Amino acid sequence: MRELKILAVVVFFSLLTYYLVEPYAHHEMHKKVDAQGNEIKIESHGFTYNGADDIEEAVRAGDTARVEAKKAFWAEVAEVARLKGDATAGEAGFGLCMGCHNGANMNMGSVIPPNLDHAGALYDKNYLIALIKDPAMASNVDHKYADTMMHPMGSIKSMMSDKQQIADVVAYLLKNKAGEVTSKEAFMEACVRCHAVRYGKLTQLGETPAFKYEKDALAHKIKVIDEQDAVKAYMGKLPPDLSMIIRARSEHFMETFIENPQSQLAGTSMPRVGLNHEGYEKVKAYLTEVGDPSKEKREALGPIVIGFFILFSLLALLWKKSQWRDLH
């Protein structure tokens, strides 16, 4: 039938245009190539950490010393991971962490140390080991501390260098700091020290309380500004508010970026956070809740509206047929 043929032509050219300006153009725009012009495929590893990306990056940069350092570091991490950790023995070691990770929300060495209440549930085991061994290497921001600066958690290297002790502390975290965690808690523990979410009333100091008096609200605001200034000075710029990030970045970008910030934004001072798969899902759930709050309502209303128009079209077709019956 002629009209269907015309429709097919219209649909074909519309879809072709769509393909070219959306999937194809975005692929070309975000394509990353190495010095030899080969395309770098950035893949997610399911939020497991073994240093493969870091070594690859160093190889690509052609920095042999760095390749060796990365290889040696992650080999040692793997070695510690093979040890059997003793959670009970780890408790004493964890006491060392409590000096800073005490939930006091106090800025120490440029940033507020994260709360570790759910560290065992949120972070990957290998990553935790790596982090205790050498925070800068684990976070893949060692380039930032190569010369003079010291990582705010750098002192841990001298405090806890025994392999068995590290294995014990990680075993303690995995056993005693696991528990159920809400998506908001996950976000607060993993991201909020640097990133505000104004649509969720979160600042770098955590959730903004309700104040009775304006002067208290203003005093809090000043504290937030101070903290933001400290973060800004440390990170180089104030990390972006994440209210809309779920819409501003693609799923693929979010995954690979959170897994290894350097992969999508080479040279960034954002550290690798070390979320495991469940932790990432929780964080993503929170960001979706804040940035795309109509998702559930859309899914509930969509079938009804579309169903209505299907019915509408069927009735319209019957009407059209009755009107055109005697015309040919």
Added chain:
Amino acid sequence: MAHFEKAKNLNEWLDQRLAINTLKRVLNTEYWIPKDINFLWAMGMVLAATFGILVLSGIFLLMYYKPDTNLAFDSVNYTIMSEVGYGWLWRHIHGVGASIVFLIIYIHMFTGIYYGSYKKGRELIWLSGMALFVAFSAEAFSGYMLPWGQMSYWAGMVITNLFSGGSLEAYGLVEWIRGDYVPGDAFLTRFFMLHVFLIPLVIIGLIVLHFGTLRIPHVNNQEGAEIDFKEAADLWKSGKKKESKVIPFSPVFLSKDVFVMGVYFILFFYLVFYNFNFAMDPVNFDPADGLKTPAHIYPEWYFLWSYEILRPFGKDAGLIAFGIAQLALFFLPFIDRSPNVAPAHKRGLFQVWFWVLLVDMIVLTAMGKLPPTDPTFAWIGLVSAWTFLALGPILFIITMFEKKIEKGA
């Protein structure tokens, strides 16, 4: 004053004062449409319906939107999306509608070109339609500024810079348009006014004109046949529906229009509920930042073809090419010298010309978004821009030699 009898019912009362029976006849029941047309002729009604939806959803958004550079982003992304009941629905309808309306406009335009609906006697239909296209473009651009995201800001920067006139460097003009050295509050509020008041008013006026231009030449048909509408209408009125070449707009053609609209709305609301992202550039969910240029600045898809005519040339040549591209399609009825009003597949070389134009515009659209740093893309962009510019003179020449198609052939 005229003499009024006591009316028997409301219809009669209104008819005495407004002549609604005459209006109904002229605009509906005796507005004759050729029988031989396909669903592409329903695109006009689809466009009218989409414009209606855009106005309606726009009114709801207007109630909560704040035209202030400090508040605009959050009023759209937070207030409307989270706090206003069904605000998300209005916003997604408006966003999808703004994008899809251009798809339909392009289908409508290419239908007109394919069937020669701009030719002899129908020039004003084409010209008023092109004026509508320009008005819709201005409406879309001004609307795109309003959420004050990164792409709003930087697209505003790039497009207003065009008014510096290349080497003329007429920066005074650019600043006058912006009301500032860079896009700022004055820029946002004046584009807000343009988007919600002035341009919609112009569009409504042009729609009325566009409908008016149809009344005497009538809409074209699939074969480009010349119909004696009076004779055909008399046949219809005498009950010879099969013999008559025309049908009344209402209810006969309307029933087809409504069916096409129904199918269109299935697609429309599928996009609203399940794929609204296609119409919203992710970059625009980053708030405007005058200190951070996005990696790639590109317009929405429907402007890409003309953007790509600007891009591959130098400063001044690019601006001239861009200007020509904006105006070229207006002159179509005067460039096409052929005596035939017929579908492209009956017009020999014109058919080749038509498909080259269509494909060239799609290639330009694609290249307009791709990074210009890639030498292959830049070369394809340049060639397709030249192709577009050459298509006008080529049309002039090939149609001069086009033979008149004999009636009944």
